[in-house]
Each structure stands twice: as structure tokens, then as C-alpha cells.
Amino acid sequence: MSITGLEVEVERDDGFETEEMTLNMGPQHPSTHGVLRFVIKADGEVMRKATPDVGYLHRSIEKIAEKVGYASFMPYTDRVDYVAAMPCNQGWAMVTERLAGIEVPRRGEFCRVIATELNRIASHLLAVGSMAMDIGAYTPFTHALRERELINELLQELCGSRLTFNYMRIGGCAWDLPPRFGEKAIEYLDHLEPIIDEYNALISFNKIYVERLASVAVISREEAIDYNLVGPNLRGSGVKYDVRRDEPYSVYPEIDFDIPVGTGEAGIVGDSYDRYMVRIREMKECCKIIRQCLSKMEPGPVIAKVPRNLKPKPGEAYVRVESARGDMGWYCVSDGSTAPYRLKIRTGSFAAMSAIEHVSRGLMIADLVALIASLDIVAPEVDR
Amino acid sequence: MQEFVDGLIASGALPAGMPTWLLYAAAMLVFGSLVIFVFALLVAGVTSWIERRVWGRMQSRVGPNRVGPQGALQWLADGIKNLLKEDIIPTAADSKLFRLAPYVVVAGFAASFVVVPFASKWIIADLNIGILYLTAVTALVVIGILMAGWASNNKWSLLGGIRSAAQIVSYEIPAGLSLFPAVLLAGTLSMQGIIREQGWAPWDWYAFHNPFAFVAFVIFFVSALAEGNRTPFDLPEAETELVAGFMTEYSGMRSLMFFLAEWGNLYVIGAVVTTLYLGGWQIPHVTDSVILTQVLQLGVFFLKAYFWVFVAMWVRATLPRVRVDQLMVVCWKYLVPIAFINLAGTAVTMVVLHEVPVLALPLRLGITAVALAIVVAFFRRVRYQLRRARPELYLSPVI
Amino acid sequence: MNSAEIVDRLRARFGDKIGDFDDKAGDPFVYVQPDAIDEVCGHLKNDEALAFDALSNLSGVDHPKTSTIQVVYHLYSYRHRHMIVLKVSANREDPVIRTVAGVWRAANWHEREVFDLLGVRFEGHPDLRRLLMPEDWVGHPLRKDFVEPEEYHGIKTSRESPIHGIKTSHESPTK
Numbered sequence: 030m031s032i033t034g035l036e037v038e039v040e041r042d043d044g045f046e047t048e049e050m051t052l053n054m055g056p057q058h059p060s061t062h063g064v065l066r067f068v069i070k071a072d073g074e075v076m077r078k079a080t081p082d083v084g085y086l087h088r089s090i091e092k093i094a095e096k097v098g099y100a101s102f103m104p105y106t107d108r109v110d111y112v113a114a115m116p117c118n119q120g121w122a123m124v125t126e127r128l129a130g131i132e133v134p135r136r137g138e139f140c141r142v143i144a145t146e147l148n149r150i151a152s153h154l155l156a157v158g159s160m161a162m163d164i165g166a167y168t169p170f171t172h173a174l175r176e177r178e179l180i181n182e183l184l185q186e187l188c189g190s191r192l193t194f195n196y197m198r199i200g201g202c203a204w205d206l207p208p209r210f211g212e213k214a215i216e217y218l219d220h221l222e223p224i225i226d227e228y229n230a231l232i233s234f235n236k237i238y239v240e241r242l243a244s245v246a247v248i249s250r251e252e253a254i255d256y257n258l259v260g261p262n263l264r265g266s267g268v269k270y271d272v273r274r275d276e277p278y279s280v281y282p283e284i285d286f287d288i289p290v291g292t293g294e295a296g297i298v299g300d301s302y303d304r305y306m307v308r309i310r311e312m313k314e315c316c317k318i319i320r321q322c323l324s325k326m327e328p329g330p331v332i333a334k335v336p337r338n339l340k341p342k343p344g345e346a347y348v349r350v351e352s353a354r355g356d357m358g359w360y361c362v363s364d365g366s367t368a369p370y371r372l373k374i375r376t377g378s379f380a381a382m383s384a385i386e387h388v389s390r391g392l393m394i395a396d397l398v399a400l401i402a403s404l405d406i407v408a409p410e411v412d413r
Numbered sequence: 414m415q416e417f418v419d420g421l422i423a424s425g426a427l428p429a430g431m432p433t434w435l436l437y438a439a440a441m442l443v444f445g446s447l448v449i450f451v452f453a454l455l456v457a458g459v460t461s462w463i464e465r466r467v468w469g470r471m472q473s474r475v476g477p478n479r480v481g482p483q484g485a486l487q488w489l490a491d492g493i494k495n496l497l498k499e500d501i502i503p504t505a506a507d508s509k510l511f512r513l514a515p516y517v518v519v520a521g522f523a524a525s526f527v528v529v530p531f532a533s534k535w536i537i538a539d540l541n542i543g544i545l546y547l548t549a550v551t552a553l554v555v556i557g558i559l560m561a562g563w564a565s566n567n568k569w570s571l572l573g574g575i576r577s578a579a580q581i582v583s584y585e586i587p588a589g590l591s592l593f594p595a596v597l598l599a600g601t602l603s604m605q606g607i608i609r610e611q612g613w614a615p616w617d618w619y620a621f622h623n624p625f626a627f628v629a630f631v632i633f634f635v636s637a638l639a640e641g642n643r644t645p646f647d648l649p650e651a652e653t654e655l656v657a658g659f660m661t662e663y664s665g666m667r668s669l670m671f672f673l674a675e676w677g678n679l680y681v682i683g684a685v686v687t688t689l690y691l692g693g694w695q696i697p698h699v700t701d702s703v704i705l706t707q708v709l710q711l712g713v714f715f716l717k718a719y720f721w722v723f724v725a726m727w728v729r730a731t732l733p734r735v736r737v738d739q740l741m742v743v744c745w746k747y748l749v750p751i752a753f754i755n756l757a758g759t760a761v762t763m764v765v766l767h768e769v770p771v772l773a774l775p776l777r778l779g780i781t782a783v784a785l786a787i788v789v790a791f792f793r794r795v796r797y798q799l800r801r802a803r804p805e806l807y808l809s810p811v812i
Numbered sequence: 813m814n815s816a817e818i819v820d821r822l823r824a825r826f827g828d829k830i831g832d833f834d835d836k837a838g839d840p841f842v843y844v845q846p847d848a849i850d851e852v853c854g855h856l857k858n859d860e861a862l863a864f865d866a867l868s869n870l871s872g873v874d875h876p877k878t879s880t881i882q883v884v885y886h887l888y889s890y891r892h893r894h895m896i897v898l899k900v901s902a903n904r905e906d907p908v909i910r911t912v913a914g915v916w917r918a919a920n921w922h923e924r925e926v927f928d929l930l931g932v933r934f935e936g937h938p939d940l941r942r943l944l945m946p947e948d949w950v951g952h953p954l955r956k957d958f959v960e961p962e963e964y965h966g967i968k969t970s971r972e973s974p975i976h977g978i979k980t981s982h983e984s985p986t987k
Contacts, residue, residue, distance in 0.1 A: 165734025167468070167472065172472070235732070237645055237732055240735075
């Protein structure tokens with residue numbers, strides 16, 4: 030779409046000539062989370078239409094999968110969503126294991142769940158911190174990142190890197206938990222839970238913050254399902270659905286945790302505040318899951334025996350894992366060779382991005398920023 | 414300054430034969446240049462450093478600490494860097510207005526220093542319309558911001574400029590209305606006059622004179638924050654929405670002019686709040702020496718004014734931003750009616766106290782006690798939080 | 813409800829628009845004619861007992877060997893918690909399929925992506941244009957026979973490996 034900025038439309042509104050302004054919230058902008066572009070047609074401060082223009086981060090990961098093969102593709106899955114990379118690893122491993130009929134040992138599953146939940150906390154911390162910063166409060170961002178830094182150190186001990194982990198392998202995990210990892214993780218969780226309350230006292234219940242987010246960009250239940258919004262976006266609109274609970278995989282059936290749902294406590298069900306509070310509450314649930322996993326683990330192998338040149342039987346599989354941004358669908362078609370015939374990754378941010386054009390009608394430009402932040406959109410997931 | 418010069422002639426420090434108007438003018442110019450070039454620029458620069466350090470500590474990080482001891486020369490380094498930067502003017506921008514805009518803003522800011530009372534004899538010009546002049550001159554900033562927004566030929570700058578104009582013009586009303594209780598109580602618009610009517614003790618300050626004046630003091634501070642484009646009202650420079658708003662296209666020294674005006678304006682806000690409601694430079698009589706009294710008064714005034722600068726930084730670190738329409742709602746639906754009520758209430762209180770003078774002192778002491786209780790409760794809460802704060806965890810990696 | 817029952821219901825209503833049902837695969841799927849897919853999906857969504865209110869995935873698969881492009885629909889129901897997989901086969905030379913964007917708004921961008929990367933035209937789509945690739949890109953990258961163009965707007969798409977430009981003082985085994 031070519032926007033020169035010179036297109037104007039003259040509307041007669043009560044006999045008063047007005048022009049619509051075409052603004053470009055371009056690929057380089059301090060507030061869009063990654064390289065996203067919006068073409069906004071605004072009437073003063075109120076937007077008539079905000080059209081997203083995606084594709085700036087398209088790296089053809091799906092085509093690369095057809096070339097590099099099952100085992101070598103694992104590092105690429107980190108980059109599909111680098112903020113929450115562990116669930117992406119898990120999704121790819123699970124879809125390959127289903128195609129090839131590999132069973133993961135029990136300790137491997139527990140390691141996967143612990144890593145995924147730690148990463149989920151880190152991702153939510155970043156999401157709520159960025160959201161606070163987009164609304165204008167600079168302090169909660171640094172506080173959230175301070176806590177995320179400690180998780181990065183834990184995960185660095187686990188697998189060697191802080192952002193793109195490449196921790197899981199087809200058949201299990203690459204390495205077992207390091208010595209004393211369980212104690213350090215529990216120490217961290219004991220440290221984190223009161224800090225979430227402190228964070229709430231700082232910003233979540235602040236009147237200005239609530240006023241900015243309550244009843245803003247309401248996505249009703251039917252709209253959320255129709256646009257295939259997933260994860261905290263869907264739960265914020267009142268649908269109590271979580272892949273870990275409703276289509277369970279790995280060791281989630283054995284773990285007891287709650288699913289927070291948006292209840293419209295500050296305004297209407299499905300507004301930005303609900304989506305935000307769902308993320309805050311999910312962090313506490315993740316702490317519960319990690320504690321249970323650490324207490325239920327038993328010694329054993331963490332990876333199954335997998336042939337070096339893995340050649341799954343021809344067929345196809347569709348697996349859904351609950352990432353921090355909702356359920357990711359991994360659809361893989363195999364033709365019996367060492368590389369998948371077709372891989373499709375369906376992400377939560379893709380659907381959220383497609384919903385923005387409709388939801389943003391009548392919002393103000395300041396609300397668009399709050400909307401993008403509350404939907405927790407990361408650019409690499411949209412473009413892959 | 415005229416009193417000061419008279420005092421100096423009387424004590425023999427200046428020759429008596431020269432025409433007095435020349436001496437007055439020279440004194441005003443010299444003091445004015447000292448104020449602008451030594452005081453205002455220095456205060457604006459150092460405020461930027463203090464703001465970054467205070468912010469850093471509130472956000473559990475350090476802030477600038479490399480350039481000079483504890484980073485104290487950071488502002489100087491930034492100033493020199495900006496002077497040496499390339500001066501970029503967009504081709505499609507209206508270059509005359511683009512160049513003029515920062516100077517208009519700085520002119521508005523510098524002109525407000527004319528009536529800032531540093532001590533009882535040190536003020537550039539004690540105009541008898543003091544506070545009215547200040548209100549008028551700070552409105553000059555609006556023109557500069559609008560010019561900057563429009564001349565940048567950038568729709569985001571335009572939005573920022575328009576938002577800022579709407580905000581400043583709207584918040585002039587509650588600010589203006591909230592300074593009238595002090596004017597009513599003092600009976601004069603002149604800054605030194607208002608301070609002279611107050612005393613050095615807290616219960617002699619106008620803030621604690623009657624409950625309406627107390628509320629007016631709070632409203633004045635909030636409106637002044639809004640006029641200075643400070644959070645929670647910093648929409649015109651909202652970084653996450655407008656990429657620095659009306660200042661987007663400016664680079665180098667021109668952008669630093671805007672920041673200079675903003676930080677310096679913080680001090681002017683603090684100074685005006687102190688003058689009107691917190692007793693200004695009043696100190697108890699401790700010495701007979703003129704110069705020493707002046708210096709002590711200057712110190713007291715500076716500390717009181719700078720405390721409010723610190724509070725403004727504190728507020729900025731804590732609170733999120735208010736949206737444009739909510740900002741207008743707060744101003745027109747809440748602050749303006751309350752300001753009117755304060756004005757009427759103060760007038761009524763003055764009449765009542767005139768009839769029943771014995772009520773005056775207990776009322777003042779009562780409100781001072783209430784304010785003191787609020788401050789004590791605040792510090793107790795801080796102590797409670799500090800006791801509950803968990804030390805930061807340092808997880809040492811195995812490697 | 814499992815897939816076999818759903819397919820029986822569909823066959824009862826739509827007859828020969830429903831093709832083969834593959835029961836042996838991990839996720840059983842059924843073929844649907846390309847010109848009837850929107851009616852079938854509309855029925856799947858609106859019928860009370862089926863209630864497939866969410867389009868979980870829509871992807872295109874290129875099969876040059878059989879000269880078809882298949883579009884795979886994974887549908888999910890939040891109310892009844894069941895899933896069905898539909899497949900539509902289109903001719904590879906000129907693939908045209910009816911759109912389901914009127915049934916689920918989620919399909920809008922998914923179909924744009926399939927159009928962009930595989931070249932399938934969706935009849936009735938409100939806004940069918942490229943999504944991920946630039947507006948003026950030529951070709952459909954995810955096709956098996958896609959050859960990357962040599963340059964795009966004057967920028968070369970390949971370059972010599974930098975290692976060949978390194979001069980060393982001794983013979984390097986990689987050269």
C-alpha cells in the first residue's frame with residue numbers, strides 16, 4: 030500500500046469542512062513492539078481506521094524448515110517468538126514426536142514444563158512492563174525487567190543462553206537440570222510472589238492507569254472466538270480456555286493450577302484492563318506449577334533415543350501448545366524424508382494483529398498504543 | 414533592586430553623585446544577567462542531572478555516574494555535545510518559524526525570572542502586578558510550542574503541538590483561579606508584597622491559613638505541572654506515542670533549548686508555589702547584617718522551591734500519563750469548579766475572620782497540625798514499606 | 813462428537829460435495845469441493861450440534877507431483893470441544909477456492925497469506941492482496957518450484973561468501 034500522506038478526504042460534518050489525517054505509525058516507533066506499521070486515518074485524535082501493514086520481519090522460516098530438516102530446525106523455532114522461546118521449542122518437538130511416534134521420558138517432560146513456565150513468567154513480566162511504559166509510567170518497566178533479569182540468569186544456568194534457548198530436542202531436553210537448580214528456582218519464586226503484589230500496588234490499581242485501560246478496546250466473547258484470539262487475549266474476554274487444561278499435553282494433567290479469566294472488574298468484560306490483569310494473575314499460577322513440578326520430579330533420563338537422521342513416516346500432525354501469547358498451532362506434513370514437506374506455524378499474535386483493524390475504530394491514538402500492548406503482539410510471531 | 418541600590422548608596426559602597434536611574438538600570442541588568450546566565454542555566458542543567466539520578470534510583474537503577482564525581486558534570490557534557498551537533502532542518506519545514514520556535518519558548522521562560530523573588534531586596538523588578546505578569550508571560554510558551562509543531566511539517570509534531578496548546582491554555586484557568594486566594598489574603602499582586610504579608614512560621618503561611626487556601630495550593634501545584642508539560646500531563650512529549658511530540662524534528666542545540674525551558678520552568682513553578690503559599694524567603698530575625706540576611710533568605714527560598722522540583726520528579730517517576738480527553742475532563746469538570754469554590758470560600762473566610770478575629774490563629778494552627786499529620790503518616794508508611802522490602806536476590810551462576 | 817459422525821452429518825446434508833474421508837491418519841480429515849467450502853463451513857459453524865466457532869488453522873500445501881494445491885482447515889469448537897480437519901484440493905495451474913472469510917473473520921488474514929505465498933485465489937474475499945511479501949513482489953515463494961529472483965529493486969539477493977575475500981598468509985583448508 031503506498032501512502033504518500035497527501036491523500037485527504039473532505040467530509041462535511043454539520044456543514045463544517047473537515048479533513049481526515051493520514052498518519053503513519055511507521056516501522057520505527059518507540060512503542061510498537063517490534064517492526065510493525067500502522068496506517069492511521071484519524072479525525073483529530075479519534076481514529077477512523079488503523080490498518081496494519083505487516084511483513085517487515087518475514088524471514089520465511091516455514092520454507093527454511095523444508096530445507097534444514099527436523100533436528101536442525103530447533104534453533105529457528107526460538108526466533109519465531111523470541112520473547113517466549115521455550116514453548117516454541119516444545120511445539121516443534123511435540124509435532125515431530127507425534128509424526129515419528131517418539132515418547133519423551135517423564136523427567137524430560139518435567140524439565141520441559143519447568144523451563145516453559147519460567148519463560149512464561151519472563152514473557153509476562155516483559156509484557157506488563159512494556160504496557161506500563163506505553164501508558165507512560167516508566168518505573169514499573171524497570172522493576173519488571175529487574176525480575177526478568179533473575180529468570181534470565183536461571184535459564185542461562187540451565188541452557189546457556191538468555192533469550193533464544195534452543196533447550197529442547199526432539200525426544201526430550203538437551204541437558205538435565207543443573208545441580209541446586211531446584212533450590213534456586215524456589216528461592217526465586219519466594220522472592221517473586223510478594224513482588225507481584227508490590228507491582229500491583231504500584232501500577233495495577235493506580236487510578237490513572239485504570240482510567241486509561243478500563244472499557245477501552247473491548248473485544249467481546251464472540252468477536253474473540255471469531256477472530257481466533259487465543260491465550261490471555263481470549264481469557265480476558267471471558268472464555269475460560271487454556272490448552273494446558275482443556276487439551277492437555279506433557280505432564281499438565283498431573284498438575285493442579287487455576288486459569289484466571291477476565292471478569293470486567295474495572296469496566297466491561299474484554300477490555301484492555303482485563304487482558305492485563307489476566308497476565309498478572311497467570312504469573313502467580315506459573316509459580317504454583319513450577320513448585321509442583323519440582324516436587325514431583327524423579328531421577329531418570331531426559332531424552333529418548335532418537336535416530337540421528339530422523340525420518341518420520343509420511344503423514345501429518347497438528348499440535349497446539351500454550352505459549353505465553355496463546356496457543357500456537359504447529360501443522361507439519363511429512364513425506365518420509367529428513368525434512369518436513371510443509372510446516373505451518375499459526376501464532377496468537379497473527380490473529381491479534383488481524384483483529385486490530387476492526388477493534389480500533391473510534392479509539393483515540395493514545396488508545397491504539399494501549400491496545401497493541403494489551404494484545405501483547407510481538408512482530409516475529411506475526412511475520413515468521 | 415531599587416531598595417538594594419539605595420541601601421548601597423546610603424552605606425557608601427556606591428558613589429552618590431551618579432544619576433540614580435542609571436544605577437538602577439545597571440543594577441537590574443547586572444542582576445538579571447546573573448540570574449539568567451548563572452542561576453537559571455545552571456539550575457536547569459543541574460536539575461537535569463538530579464532528575465536522571467533521582468529517576469534512576471526510583472527505578473532501581475543507577476543513572477549517570479561517569480562524567481565527573483557521581484555524574485555531576487553530565488549536563489555539561491550533554492550541553493557541549495548538543496552544541497557540536499549538526500543542525501538539521503527538514504527541507505519541507507517552514508524554516509523561519511522552525512528556527513524561531515525554540516527562542517520564543519526560552520524567551521517566555523526567561524522573562525518569568527523578572528519577578529522571581531530571591532530575597533527581600535534581590536528581585537530584578539518588583540512589579541506591582543507581579544503575579545499577573547508571570548501568568549501572562551508563561552503563556553508565551555504556547556505560541557512557541559504551536560510554532561514548533563506546525564513548522565516541523567510532521568503530522569506527529571502537529572498533534573503534539575496542538576495537544577500542548579490545548580492543555581496549557583486549559584490549565585491556565587485553574588492555575589489563575591488558584592492563585593487568587595493568596596492575592597485576596599495579601600491584598601496585593603506584587604510578589605514581594607505577598608511574601609511580606611506572610612510570616613516565617615508554618616502557621617503564618619497562606620497554605621495553612623484556611624482549608625480553602627490549602628486546597629487552592631494543591632490545585633495550583635497540579636495545574637502548574639500541567640502547564641509545564643510534566644507527567645502525568647506530558648502528552649505533548651509522550652515518547653511512546655508521538656516520538657517526542659512537537660520536539661521530534663529538532664536536533665542539537667535547538668532541542669536542548671526546549672529541555673532547558675522545561676527544566677528551568679520546574680524551578681519557576683516551585684518558586685511561585687513557595688512565594689504564594691509557603692512564605693517565600695521569610696526567616697526569623699537572626700542577624701543585623703543586611704548581606705547575611707539576604708543570603709539566608711536566598712538559601713531558604715531556594716530550598717523550599719527546589720523541594721517542589723523534587724516532588725515534580727517524584728510524581729513523574731511514579732504516575733502514568735493521562736489521556737487527552739481525560740485531561741480536559743479533569744481540568745474543566747473538576748479543577749475549575751473546585752478552584753471557584755476555593756476563591757469564594759477564601760473570601761467568605763476573610764469576612765468571617767474580620768468579624769471574629771479570635772478564630773484566626775486556632776484555624777491556622779489546626780490546619781498546620783492536619784498537614785503535619787499527613788506528612789508524619791506518609792513517613793510512617795515509608796518506614797513500613799522499607800521494613801517489608803525484600804533484598805534483591807543475586808543468583809550466582811554455576812560457571 | 814468424533815470425526816466420523818461429523819462427516820456422516822455433512823454427507824447427509826451436502827451429498828457429493830463431500831469427498832473421501834481418511835480415517836487412518838492421526839487427525840482424520842475429509843475432502844470438500846472447492847466451490848462448496850463456504851457453505852459447508854457455514855453449516856459447520858451455525859449448526860447447534862456441531863458449533864465450530866473457531867478456525868484454528870488454515871494453511872496451504874503445495875503438491876507439484878499431483879499438480880494440486882491443498883488448503884487444510886482445522887476447525888475447533890469451544891462449546892463442544894471437538895475438532896475436524898477439512899481439505900480442499902485445487903488445480904495447481906489456476907487455483908480458485910471459495911472464501912470462508914464471511915464465516916470466520918479469522919480466515920481473512922490466513923487466506924491473504926495463502927494467496928501471497930502460494931498463489932491461491934479466494935473467490936469472494938473482501939480484500940485479497942499480499943500480506944507478508946512487498947506489494948510488488950513477483951511469484952509465490954512457498955511453491956516448490958519457486959526460484960528466487962536475482963535482484964529486487966536493484967538489490968542483489970545473493971552475494972559471495974565473505975570467506976572467499978579473506979587473504980591469509982598461508983593456505984587455508986576452506987579455500
